[in-house]
Amino acid sequence: MTGMTIHSARERIIARPYRDDEDFWRVRNLLLETYSITPPDFNWDVRRWDGSRFHHKEPVWEPYWEGRVGLWETADGRLVGAVHPESEAEAFLEIHPDYRQVEEEMLAWAESHLVKATEDGTQHQLTVFVYEYDALRRRLLERRGFQKMPHGGVIRRLHFGNKVLPPVEVPEGYTLRTARAHDAEEYQRFADLLNAAFNRTFHKAQEIRTFRATAPSYRPDLDLFAESADGSLAANVGVIYVEEIRAGLYEPVCTHPDHRQKGLARALMLEGMHRLKALGATEVTVGTGDMVPANQLYESVGFPETYKGYHWRKVW
DSSP, X not given: OTTOEEEOSSOEEEEEEOOSHHHHHHHHHHHHHHHTTSOTTSSOOHHHHHHXXXXXXXXXXXXXGTTOOEEEEETTOOEEEEEEESSTTEEEEEEOXXXXXXXXXXXXXXXXXXXXXXXXXXXXXXXEEEETTOHHHHHHHHHTTOEEEEEEEEEEEEEOTTOOOOOOOOOTTEEEEXXXXXXXXXXXXXXXXXXHHTTOSOOOHHHHHHHHHHOTTOOGGGEEEEEXXXXXXXXXXXXXXXXXXXXXXXXXXXXXXXXXXXXXXXXXXXHHHHHHXXXXXXXXXXXXXXXXXXXXXXXXXXXXXXXXXXXXEEEO
């Protein structure tokens, strides 16, 4: 992709591949720069970007990321766009809103670099997630042969303003506490909680240790747990506060199946709101799939803004 350019009325945009560690931080800075001038979740939040690298056994990207990140920058080296995967055959576009004329080239690059074969091996496929509010990208995807899928996701946002937050009511038999950031035993206990809560098997203690030790967005005082009387971890709400943009985020929100329907996640989320507001946060967001029970919890907590998006898929 070296040498590909787009000429706008203002300046020339140059596409090139991701090169080195410096580029990781340049993309992260782009996410921070564009947060306040784009709709909710238009670009990835920094916690998600941090997780792509630091939420693993080692603080590096998974192998399928190698050679699969494209960057777009001005002639003087200002980064204005990036394309990357999260999972196989799913492309994400991060872009400064002043440079949306670059998106068609970004999608064309994704169609060349991030696809996978269909199950029968006869065609290619690629998925892109887009919110309903983004009419420009929806039209672009439709023009390039993508079709809207029936499933998607939801992002919710709450502005604190002068909002009076409800008190935190801790269910009987449980204690709320923060993470013990350097407790090796807790790494495995937390991994076990994630696996049980999300019906997974792949979470390991080492990824918890690495994320806590290396991710710049991690704060143990905002990593909240509900602990049962016998000392087991019953629920977790990870809270991120990004001081540069005064914004908070919940990720993850989970409760062990043995401790559900007790109000633990709600109590932890409210505790997180109190802590965020005390730190100076002006808003908090939470995202999830569109068909999961957690949406009822988020509605009950009081998020007034809801934005829905869908996966769009192209097969050719």
